Amino acid sequence: MYQIAKNKLNDLYQAISEKEDLFLPVSKGGQTNYGLWTNEAVADIDTLKTVKSGKDCFFPQSEVLYKSRHENGKISIDPTELQNKPFVVFGMRACDVRAVKVLDNVFLTDPVDSYYAARREHGTIVSLACHEPEETCFCKNFDVDAAEPGADVETWMVGESLYWKALTEKGESLTALVKEALADSFAEAGAEGEKKVEKEQAAVRGIIEKLPLSHLDLSRFKPENTMELFDSPAWEDMYKPCLACGTCTFVCPTCQCYDIRDFDGGKAGIRHYRCWDSCMYSDFTMMAHGNMRTSQLQRFRQRFMHKLVYYPANNDGMYSCVGCGRCVSKCPSSLNIVKVIKKLGGEGNE
Amino acid sequence: MQVENTEFRPKIVAFCCNWCSYAGADLAGSSRLAYPADVKIIRVPCSCRVNPMFILRAFQRGADGVILCGCHPGDCHYTTGNYYARRRMTLLFSMLDYLGVENGRTRVEWVSAAEGVKFSTTMNEFVAKIHELGENVRLEDLRCKG
Amino acid sequence: MQGLIERAKELLADGTVAQVLGWRKGDMGYDPEPAYFKSEEELKDFVYDAFCGANLSKYMIEAAKLEGKTLVFLKPCDTYSFNQLIKEHRVDRDKTYIIGVGCQGTLKPEKIREAGIKGIETVTIDGDTLKFDTIYGAKEMPFADALLERCKVCKGKKHMVYDELIGAAEDEEAGPVGNRFEEVEKLEAMSPEERFAFWQEQLSKCIRCNACRNVCPACSCRKCVFDSNQYDTSQKANAATFEEQMFHIIRAFHVAGRCTDCGECSRVCPQGIPLHLLNRKFIKDIDSFYGEYQAGADTDSRGPLTNFTFEDVEPSIVQTRGGGH
């Protein structure tokens, strides 16, 4: 384990970004979102939750798949090059790291999404343990340990130092890179460091235990209850405040639905691109004949049934909610998955 | 005259109402009153047919200036169309200005069917103004470049 | 609040209304959700406090399709939106029973978080102070510091439309507070370059979640142009900055003269974009060019963009008025 003083973090970012693109939480216009590190960027790793998760780094909100052009009666096609340079994502919290696994299950299983796969292959994730979790956090319910975030490298901010521990090969090589660049400030943490981290972990776990949403009962979300949950009259009551905006899906680290569209840029040619879609939108899964989900109730139900029932049924019981709580704080109508779990989940929620 | 490639050739879209301004442009033509070829005219039935969406789209697609010409207030073929256009464009232009887009890139001018001279001078002036402002970058859409 | 519940029970019981649209208390004390209540039993979860910021007017579009009358609770500024919707034939006044509720300002939970208060277990509004029990200990902050921007420049405590009033302010007639155009004026005073940089920074945060649009009572289109192929503008991507400008300019333009300045757009924006500054610019321009106009103050006046005078200012005013207009 290594450690680096908090006030030297900019050197760390600088060192990494000299070799590889570095994405980390950046404050811009009063909000913190993942962005590319530059000398002008204002890194902000203190904010617990970025507005959007780090999902963009691997599955960007919008990406061009290929460009085509019609010129002099001929059509040419120019596919987008896959990610082929290494990059680093710094500061991902445990929930977001878990979310990447959720996405992996979708995009890396056959048929493999080559755009996503290339980014995963070249991306190194440096996670950051949570320090003061909030009341909207409910990661514990999904066995996410905010004190031990995992990924290629995991880090802890304890007091004025960042503690750094490589977990994978990619993590080791990033560590080597940093070590070489920052011989003075990036040092072995030693046993004392380990102890500090352990203490911090215990404290955080203690807090998490006390969080109001840490003890949800998910027991009823099982494949065998699918139809019962699907037909629950509770949906009728729950969906009504939903405005059908895409906030929950766009801030969600695990939502993976996308749409593929064309943009005619005139002389610049046509861009065949994919972009995040939201199951909350009325044209989600719209087909030529119409839409199989004609009401907001159906669309609303789809989102939560997918997260809590369909996805786990296909992925060895892994829920595709990671308890990050972004939807809890961002929904304009204060609707969220927790309210759904409480209403439809096991009796433990009473 | 040899036009050099490096020279800035603005793209200017002029929406002209069918009854007055388009006819005014025709008159400028038949009177051989020159104005730069950068101006391309789109015929619309009335100035009130011009949707702010059209103007933004032109900028998105790389236009450097957009001008809307209609009948003089009071002379609208449809009686009141240009009055609505006047309010719409005033508010739209003010909004673009507020967003930091150079306010010289948009213009409304009332040109009657008899005002070939005015049409030509207006276009000459407008093109000169756009030359002064240079290329539109603030409302460009990178997806439409290159 | 108890008064509201009792009255709602009465109206349900005597058959005046078939359902009640209000707010249901949430888990955290600051997260009530808009909800329908159909029985006395359900009404036990009814809540009305300063966290009930949601403007329920827009829900009345859908409510018009329900069986029977709907009782809706509207705050003073919500009634403007409702009136505007009446004008546009989007709600059914005859199927609505409006109880105008008093309002002392509504709060933005985001501001509490910004004040560093986290791990909230309970919230209490104690006069001018917000008191919190958190897992990190007891915390408090001034009520006024958590107010939504719109409430700091409240346009008045008067209800524009209602069937009855409960708990309305005694100073119903009191006029607006503060200068709601202050921020707009600040921007106007900047150079075009500064303005451009400001909006660039703000609008580039947009994730096109459409929350601003979907919450907006003026954006009541069955199908938004940005979701349809009517103008070839259907776009979901936020690929280039222009996309955001186009969306937000056109959205503001479409609601110009119809926007009541209810501030819901800015309340819900997950990225904290001050969207109300776009709408207010239009309102300010309309006021100064065409005379003061408050959308939703009535149900029959002609909106400024469906009206004109022979002497209206020319668009060239934008060039001639100079900076700091």
Add this chain to the structure above:
Amino acid sequence: MQRIGVFVCHCGTNIAATVDVKRVVEAAAKEPGVVHAEDYQYMCSEAGQLKIREAIEQKHLTGIVVCSCSPRMHENTFRQAAKRAGINPYMVEIANIREHCSWIHKDIEEATEKAVILARAAIAKVMLNAPLTPGTSQVVKRALVIGGGIAGIQTALDIADAGYEVDIVEKTPSIGGRMSQLDKTFPTLDCSACILTPKMVEAAAHEKITIYTYSEVEKVSGFVGDFHVDIRKKARSVDMSKCTGCGVCQEKCPSRKTPNEFNRGLNTRSAIYTPFAQAIPNVPVIDREHCTKFKTGKCGVCAKVCQAGAIDYDQQDEIITVDYGAIVVATGFDTIKLDKYDEYAYNQSPDVITSLELERIMNAAGPTKGHLERMSDHKPPKSMVFIQCVGSRCADKRGKSYCSKICCMYTAKHAMLIRDKYPDVDVTVFYIDVRTPGKNFDEFYRRAVEEYGVHYIKGQVGKVAPQGDKLLVQAADLLDNKQIRMETDMVVLATAIEPNPDVRKIATMLTASIDTNNFLTESHAKLRPVESPTAGIFLSGVCQGPKDIPETVAQAGAAAVKVVGLLAKDHLVTNPCTAKADPIFCNGCSTCEKVCPYGAISYEDQLVNDHGIRETRRVAVVNSALCQGCGACTVACPSGAMDLQGFSNRQILAEVDAICR
């Protein structure tokens, strides 16, 4: 899939001299959707049209683009050609590469490049064109003529003679108009009343003509073939059916101080009056503003003396609504106000008069019974000065930029008549130019100079100043290059004429366009001179531009023929480029209705199937017979539900895209 043909016209050298048409053809051929492109000398010629037809038939074209002159010129020609070849006439778009390109650019490179872009825009548009079918509408076989002067009377007579009903609406108590105020007419010097009165009588007696005098058009709705007009028949206070026209009421009326409009205020008239002796109808009206009975309630003399009992003080204005197939505007003119011409002392001296006032002085029925005398002291003048172009051909804002056209001739007439009747009166005319284009006009003017000894001095008068009982005239003689100061007894101002000020109001009601001088605009200056751009509205007389009597009569006849041509049809084909609402997108918010100038939009509850959601919704419905296709509603509509056929959102955006490409 569209199959587009592009036809590039050389227009002789009009286009081909500055646009490389071959390159336009080459570039067009490469555009998506284009399957045929060719050029030709004159596309509008028979041979050119045949080429279009052949290409349509052989290549199975679905739409065509003609790169040629302005669509205002030949759009219809090419639409008809397309129609003859079997495709919908609205599958035609014109790229205007003449007026908007070849004629204004000199550089071939530049002009060609622009022509290519214009062609591209038209191709992009036509790709999105949809076949449109015009509807039909009924024609009401009745015409309205607004204005009862010689223009209106002649138009009405010609229409009536063709067998159609005509109504004349005249705002004053009698038909006759300006011509009835004239004494003699040039260049024949026949008496104006003598030739006008029979026409007035004929109109009044014609079984197909109904005359509404003392009436005004209040409101116009509808469209060509089916206008609905509200006519306000102002209360005459005299029962038309009872009055015998004996005139006793006017003789006995004690209120006699009202300025006599017919005599241009040179004398006064009674409060109950007919404007002039030959008035039609010969029924007086009570001028309520000046009548003692109406002002104070005390009088009633006219009612007492009327043997027929025709006086009716309680009469009310009556509004009648009549349907017409066509409307002719014949609102005529007035002289301009001379407030801004202080240098001529018109307001200071009664001996400075306008030419129209002189007509009344010279007229036997006028204020001086036809004796030439000064209005100040009623003495005959010994010397008179005529000043030309007062307010006409004016460079500054005080007057009119145009030539009033009739002044040179009537001044020659006045000078000649005065010299003939009063040879001792010295007559001097100050002029800028003497304009005498017209049959026997120049001869007439030369007679005035040569036979009647009228002094014509080329020069403008700088000042007229009353001095004792004389008028001092200061002028410049441009030919002799000297300043002139002369004394005279009377000054006559050839005052500019302008359209009747009411015309602006009428034009607005009719949605007819007017130019900056308030003259009604003709549809085409050369080819459609008596039609307004608004369908079904025709122009007759000076309301369209200055003209003399024979020209007015000729134009009146022309307008009548156009009206007859219209009324002879049983059905009219309507413009298919109308607005249309898509019920799936419509919010029913009533915004579009508010900006529609034609009241063409209404709302109804319709069952809508929106991708599987079936519900009854309030949606906008456009009456395509009323819609004129301005498009105001399309922009007012936030959801884009309202679109304009032929100029749809997507078509215009396609043009924008093509131009900016």
